[in-house]
Amino acid sequence: MPDFTGKVAIVTGATTVEPGGLNIGGATATELAANGAKVALADINLAGAQALADQLNARHGDGTALAVETDVRSEEQIERLVATTVETLGEPTIVMNIAGIFPPDDTEVAAMTVEAWDNVMAVNLRSVMLLSKHSLPYLRKAGGAIVSTASTHGSAGDTSLSGYGASKAGVIALTKFLATQYGREGVRCNAISPGTTTSPPAQQIPEEVKEIFRRQNLNPEMPTPEQQAKVFAFLASDDAAGINGQEVKVDAGLLSHQPMMADMLALGATTV
Numbered sequence: 001m002p003d004f005t006g007k008v009a010i011v012t013g014a015t016t017v018e019p020g021g022l023n024i025g026g027a028t029a030t031e032l033a034a035n036g037a038k039v040a041l042a043d044i045n046l047a048g049a050q051a052l053a054d055q056l057n058a059r060h061g062d063g064t065a066l067a068v069e070t071d072v073r074s075e076e077q078i079e080r081l082v083a084t085t086v087e088t089l090g091e092p093t094i095v096m097n098i099a100g101i102f103p104p105d106d107t108e109v110a111a112m113t114v115e116a117w118d119n120v121m122a123v124n125l126r127s128v129m130l131l132s133k134h135s136l137p138y139l140r141k142a143g144g145a146i147v148s149t150a151s152t153h154g155s156a157g158d159t160s161l162s163g164y165g166a167s168k169a170g171v172i173a174l175t176k177f178l179a180t181q182y183g184r185e186g187v188r189c190n191a192i193s194p195g196t197t198t199s200p201p202a203q204q205i206p207e208e209v210k211e212i213f214r215r216q217n218l219n220p221e222m223p224t225p226e227q228q229a230k231v232f233a234f235l236a237s238d239d240a241a242g243i244n245g246q247e248v249k250v251d252a253g254l255l256s257h258q259p260m261m262a263d264m265l266a267l268g269a270t271t272v
Contacts, residue, residue, distance in 0.1 A: 002234065004036040004233075004236075005035075008037065008094070009029070009038070009040070009093075010082070010085055013098040014041035014043060014096075016048055016051050016052045019200070020201075022199075023200055024098055024197060024229065024232075025043070027228065028232040029065065030052070031226070031232070032236070034060070037094065038066075039056065041053050041067045041068065043069070049068070052067070068085070072122075072130070073119075073127065075130050078127070079134050082134045091138040091141075092139070093145070094145055095131060095146045095147070097132070098232075100123060100151075102120075103119070106163045120167055124163075124171065128174055139182070139187045140186070140187060143185075144187055145187070146187065147232050147235045147236055148175055148189070149168075149171065150247055151168035152254055153168050154167075156255060172191050175189050175190060175191040179245030183245065188241070189245060190235045190247070191246070192231055193250070195223060195251025195255075197224065197225055197228055198223070198225065202222070216261075216262050217251070218254075218256060223252055231250050235248065
Protein backbone atom coordinates (compact mmCIF):
# COMPACT_ATOMS: atom_id res chain seq x y z
CA MET A 1 0.00 0.00 0.00
CA PRO A 2 1.24 3.54 -0.69
CA ASP A 3 2.59 5.47 2.28
CA PHE A 4 1.67 9.16 2.27
CA THR A 5 2.84 9.91 5.82
CA GLY A 6 4.01 13.53 5.95
CA LYS A 7 2.43 14.36 2.59
CA VAL A 8 -0.13 17.11 2.00
CA ALA A 9 -2.67 16.75 -0.80
CA ILE A 10 -5.20 19.09 -2.40
CA VAL A 11 -8.21 17.27 -3.83
CA THR A 12 -10.86 19.18 -5.78
CA GLY A 13 -14.35 17.78 -6.08
CA ALA A 14 -13.91 15.97 -2.75
CA THR A 15 -17.27 15.56 -1.05
CA THR A 16 -19.74 13.10 0.31
CA VAL A 17 -23.14 13.35 -1.36
CA GLU A 18 -26.51 12.63 0.19
CA PRO A 19 -28.06 10.47 -1.03
CA GLY A 20 -25.35 8.47 -2.72
CA GLY A 21 -22.14 8.57 -0.67
CA LEU A 22 -18.67 9.38 -1.93
CA ASN A 23 -17.89 10.74 -5.37
CA ILE A 24 -14.52 10.00 -6.98
CA GLY A 25 -12.91 13.02 -5.33
CA GLY A 26 -14.27 12.06 -1.92
CA ALA A 27 -13.14 8.46 -2.32
CA THR A 28 -9.68 9.64 -3.38
CA ALA A 29 -9.33 11.94 -0.38
CA THR A 30 -10.45 9.07 1.85
CA GLU A 31 -7.83 6.75 0.32
CA LEU A 32 -5.05 9.32 0.75
CA ALA A 33 -5.98 10.02 4.37
CA ALA A 34 -6.16 6.30 5.16
CA ASN A 35 -2.55 6.03 4.02
CA GLY A 36 -1.21 8.92 6.07
CA ALA A 37 -1.78 12.08 4.04
CA LYS A 38 -3.26 15.34 5.21
CA VAL A 39 -5.90 16.44 2.73
CA ALA A 40 -7.51 19.73 1.72
CA LEU A 41 -11.00 19.02 0.41
CA ALA A 42 -11.99 21.68 -2.12
CA ASP A 43 -15.50 21.93 -3.49
CA ILE A 44 -18.22 24.46 -4.19
CA ASN A 45 -20.44 22.25 -1.98
CA LEU A 46 -18.97 23.21 1.39
CA ALA A 47 -21.48 21.16 3.37
CA GLY A 48 -20.48 17.98 1.55
CA ALA A 49 -16.77 18.73 1.87
CA GLN A 50 -17.13 19.56 5.57
CA ALA A 51 -19.10 16.37 6.24
CA LEU A 52 -16.28 14.35 4.68
CA ALA A 53 -13.62 16.34 6.57
CA ASP A 54 -15.43 15.60 9.84
CA GLN A 55 -15.48 11.88 9.01
CA LEU A 56 -11.78 11.79 8.17
CA ASN A 57 -10.77 13.78 11.24
CA ALA A 58 -12.81 11.48 13.48
CA ARG A 59 -11.23 8.44 11.84
CA HIS A 60 -7.60 9.55 11.56
CA GLY A 61 -7.22 12.39 14.07
CA ASP A 62 -7.81 16.13 14.13
CA GLY A 63 -5.87 18.02 11.50
CA THR A 64 -6.12 15.25 8.92
CA ALA A 65 -8.63 17.00 6.67
CA LEU A 66 -9.62 20.58 5.93
CA ALA A 67 -12.70 21.61 3.95
CA VAL A 68 -12.26 24.70 1.77
CA GLU A 69 -15.20 26.14 -0.14
CA THR A 70 -13.86 26.65 -3.66
CA ASP A 71 -15.39 27.60 -6.97
CA VAL A 72 -12.69 26.20 -9.25
CA ARG A 73 -13.70 28.61 -12.02
CA SER A 74 -12.17 31.44 -9.96
CA GLU A 75 -8.42 31.98 -9.98
CA GLU A 76 -8.73 34.07 -6.83
CA GLN A 77 -10.45 31.21 -4.99
CA ILE A 78 -7.87 28.69 -6.19
CA GLU A 79 -5.07 30.96 -4.95
CA ARG A 80 -6.88 31.14 -1.61
CA LEU A 81 -7.26 27.34 -1.57
CA VAL A 82 -3.52 26.83 -2.00
CA ALA A 83 -2.65 29.51 0.56
CA THR A 84 -5.11 28.09 3.12
CA THR A 85 -3.69 24.60 2.59
CA VAL A 86 -0.13 25.82 3.15
CA GLU A 87 -1.08 27.79 6.26
CA THR A 88 -3.16 25.03 7.84
CA LEU A 89 -1.78 21.68 6.66
CA GLY A 90 1.59 22.45 5.08
CA GLU A 91 3.01 22.72 1.59
CA PRO A 92 1.28 20.41 -0.92
CA THR A 93 3.18 17.78 -2.89
CA ILE A 94 0.08 16.02 -4.26
CA VAL A 95 -2.57 17.74 -6.38
CA MET A 96 -5.70 15.90 -7.48
CA ASN A 97 -7.76 17.76 -10.10
CA ILE A 98 -11.04 15.85 -9.85
CA ALA A 99 -13.77 18.52 -9.87
CA GLY A 100 -15.87 18.35 -13.02
CA ILE A 101 -19.34 18.89 -14.47
CA PHE A 102 -21.45 17.53 -17.31
CA PRO A 103 -24.53 19.78 -17.17
CA PRO A 104 -27.73 19.21 -19.19
CA ASP A 105 -27.05 22.26 -21.37
CA ASP A 106 -23.85 20.61 -22.66
CA THR A 107 -25.47 19.42 -25.85
CA GLU A 108 -24.69 18.65 -29.48
CA VAL A 109 -22.64 21.41 -31.11
CA ALA A 110 -25.52 22.87 -33.17
CA ALA A 111 -27.49 23.59 -29.99
CA MET A 112 -24.56 24.62 -27.76
CA THR A 113 -24.56 28.10 -26.25
CA VAL A 114 -21.33 29.97 -25.67
CA GLU A 115 -22.23 30.30 -21.99
CA ALA A 116 -22.66 26.54 -21.55
CA TRP A 117 -19.42 25.83 -23.44
CA ASP A 118 -17.41 28.36 -21.42
CA ASN A 119 -18.79 27.08 -18.11
CA VAL A 120 -17.78 23.48 -18.84
CA MET A 121 -14.34 24.57 -20.01
CA ALA A 122 -13.84 26.71 -16.91
CA VAL A 123 -14.65 23.90 -14.49
CA ASN A 124 -13.18 20.91 -16.32
CA LEU A 125 -10.09 22.31 -18.01
CA ARG A 126 -9.17 25.83 -16.91
CA SER A 127 -9.31 24.78 -13.24
CA VAL A 128 -6.70 22.10 -13.92
CA MET A 129 -4.38 24.74 -15.34
CA LEU A 130 -5.05 27.14 -12.47
CA LEU A 131 -4.57 24.72 -9.59
CA SER A 132 -1.48 23.28 -11.26
CA LYS A 133 -0.10 26.80 -11.80
CA HIS A 134 -0.55 27.88 -8.19
CA SER A 135 0.66 24.58 -6.71
CA LEU A 136 3.76 24.33 -8.88
CA PRO A 137 5.98 26.54 -6.68
CA TYR A 138 5.70 23.89 -3.95
CA LEU A 139 5.86 20.88 -6.26
CA ARG A 140 8.94 22.20 -8.06
CA LYS A 141 10.67 22.79 -4.74
CA ALA A 142 10.02 19.40 -3.16
CA GLY A 143 8.89 17.18 -6.05
CA GLY A 144 5.40 15.78 -6.24
CA ALA A 145 2.54 14.61 -8.38
CA ILE A 146 -0.41 16.10 -10.23
CA VAL A 147 -3.16 13.66 -11.17
CA SER A 148 -6.06 15.05 -13.21
CA THR A 149 -9.40 13.61 -14.22
CA ALA A 150 -9.94 13.19 -17.94
CA SER A 151 -12.61 10.83 -19.32
CA THR A 152 -13.31 8.23 -21.97
CA HIS A 153 -15.24 11.10 -23.60
CA GLY A 154 -11.85 12.70 -24.25
CA SER A 155 -10.99 9.82 -26.58
CA ALA A 156 -14.30 8.98 -28.27
CA GLY A 157 -17.25 10.99 -29.56
CA ASP A 158 -20.85 11.07 -28.35
CA THR A 159 -24.18 12.52 -29.46
CA SER A 160 -24.05 15.20 -26.74
CA LEU A 161 -21.65 16.40 -24.00
CA SER A 162 -19.62 18.19 -26.67
CA GLY A 163 -17.99 20.58 -24.21
CA TYR A 164 -17.32 17.83 -21.70
CA GLY A 165 -15.56 15.67 -24.27
CA ALA A 166 -13.51 18.57 -25.63
CA SER A 167 -12.54 19.68 -22.12
CA LYS A 168 -11.40 16.19 -21.18
CA ALA A 169 -9.35 15.86 -24.35
CA GLY A 170 -7.78 19.14 -23.27
CA VAL A 171 -6.95 17.67 -19.86
CA ILE A 172 -5.11 14.80 -21.54
CA ALA A 173 -3.09 17.25 -23.65
CA LEU A 174 -2.41 19.60 -20.72
CA THR A 175 -1.15 16.65 -18.69
CA LYS A 176 1.48 15.94 -21.33
CA PHE A 177 2.54 19.59 -21.43
CA LEU A 178 2.86 19.76 -17.63
CA ALA A 179 4.93 16.58 -17.57
CA THR A 180 7.16 17.89 -20.36
CA GLN A 181 7.68 21.26 -18.74
CA TYR A 182 8.27 20.16 -15.12
CA GLY A 183 9.16 16.47 -15.17
CA ARG A 184 12.89 17.13 -14.91
CA GLU A 185 12.20 19.09 -11.73
CA GLY A 186 10.64 16.06 -10.06
CA VAL A 187 7.02 16.80 -10.88
CA ARG A 188 5.01 13.92 -12.31
CA CYS A 189 1.75 14.71 -14.13
CA ASN A 190 -0.68 12.01 -15.19
CA ALA A 191 -4.37 11.77 -16.04
CA ILE A 192 -7.03 9.17 -15.35
CA SER A 193 -9.92 8.60 -17.76
CA PRO A 194 -12.77 6.99 -15.84
CA GLY A 195 -15.56 5.23 -17.60
CA THR A 196 -19.05 5.40 -16.14
CA THR A 197 -18.55 4.86 -12.41
CA THR A 198 -21.04 4.05 -9.66
CA SER A 199 -20.73 7.56 -8.20
CA PRO A 200 -23.83 9.36 -6.86
CA PRO A 201 -24.83 10.85 -10.26
CA ALA A 202 -24.55 7.45 -11.97
CA GLN A 203 -26.74 5.88 -9.31
CA GLN A 204 -29.61 7.93 -10.75
CA ILE A 205 -29.21 6.43 -14.24
CA PRO A 206 -32.18 4.23 -15.21
CA GLU A 207 -31.47 0.52 -14.88
CA GLU A 208 -31.97 -0.11 -18.61
CA VAL A 209 -29.24 2.45 -19.36
CA LYS A 210 -26.91 0.88 -16.79
CA GLU A 211 -27.43 -2.42 -18.58
CA ILE A 212 -26.17 -0.85 -21.82
CA PHE A 213 -22.95 0.14 -20.06
CA ARG A 214 -22.59 -3.35 -18.63
CA ARG A 215 -22.96 -4.89 -22.09
CA GLN A 216 -20.28 -2.62 -23.53
CA ASN A 217 -17.82 -3.04 -20.64
CA LEU A 218 -15.46 -6.00 -20.47
CA ASN A 219 -15.88 -6.25 -16.69
CA PRO A 220 -19.21 -7.50 -15.33
CA GLU A 221 -19.82 -4.29 -13.35
CA MET A 222 -18.97 -0.60 -13.61
CA PRO A 223 -16.00 0.68 -11.58
CA THR A 224 -16.71 2.11 -8.13
CA PRO A 225 -15.40 5.43 -6.81
CA GLU A 226 -13.21 3.47 -4.41
CA GLN A 227 -11.63 1.53 -7.28
CA GLN A 228 -10.93 4.78 -9.12
CA ALA A 229 -9.45 6.25 -5.93
CA LYS A 230 -6.87 3.47 -5.64
CA VAL A 231 -5.54 4.32 -9.11
CA PHE A 232 -5.40 8.04 -8.26
CA ALA A 233 -3.47 7.19 -5.09
CA PHE A 234 -1.11 4.86 -6.94
CA LEU A 235 -0.22 7.53 -9.50
CA ALA A 236 0.51 9.98 -6.68
CA SER A 237 2.72 7.51 -4.86
CA ASP A 238 6.41 6.71 -5.13
CA ASP A 239 5.39 3.31 -6.56
CA ALA A 240 4.51 5.18 -9.78
CA ALA A 241 7.83 7.03 -9.96
CA GLY A 242 8.44 5.82 -13.51
CA ILE A 243 5.10 7.04 -14.88
CA ASN A 244 4.86 10.58 -16.26
CA GLY A 245 2.77 12.29 -18.92
CA GLN A 246 0.40 9.36 -19.27
CA GLU A 247 -3.35 8.84 -19.52
CA VAL A 248 -4.64 5.76 -17.71
CA LYS A 249 -8.13 4.50 -18.57
CA VAL A 250 -10.11 3.02 -15.68
CA ASP A 251 -13.19 2.19 -17.71
CA ALA A 252 -13.81 -1.55 -17.18
CA GLY A 253 -12.49 -2.11 -20.68
CA LEU A 254 -15.07 0.10 -22.41
CA LEU A 255 -12.72 1.48 -25.07
CA SER A 256 -10.55 -1.62 -25.40
CA HIS A 257 -12.68 -3.60 -27.85
CA GLN A 258 -14.21 -3.43 -31.30
CA PRO A 259 -17.49 -1.45 -31.35
CA MET A 260 -19.49 -4.45 -32.58
CA MET A 261 -18.37 -6.72 -29.72
CA ALA A 262 -21.51 -6.51 -27.56
CA ASP A 263 -23.85 -7.12 -30.51
CA MET A 264 -21.77 -10.06 -31.69
CA LEU A 265 -21.84 -11.62 -28.22
CA ALA A 266 -25.61 -11.18 -28.12
CA LEU A 267 -25.79 -13.20 -31.33
CA GLY A 268 -23.52 -15.86 -29.89
CA ALA A 269 -21.02 -15.10 -32.64
CA THR A 270 -17.41 -14.02 -32.86
CA THR A 271 -15.98 -11.27 -35.03
CA VAL A 272 -14.82 -12.53 -38.43
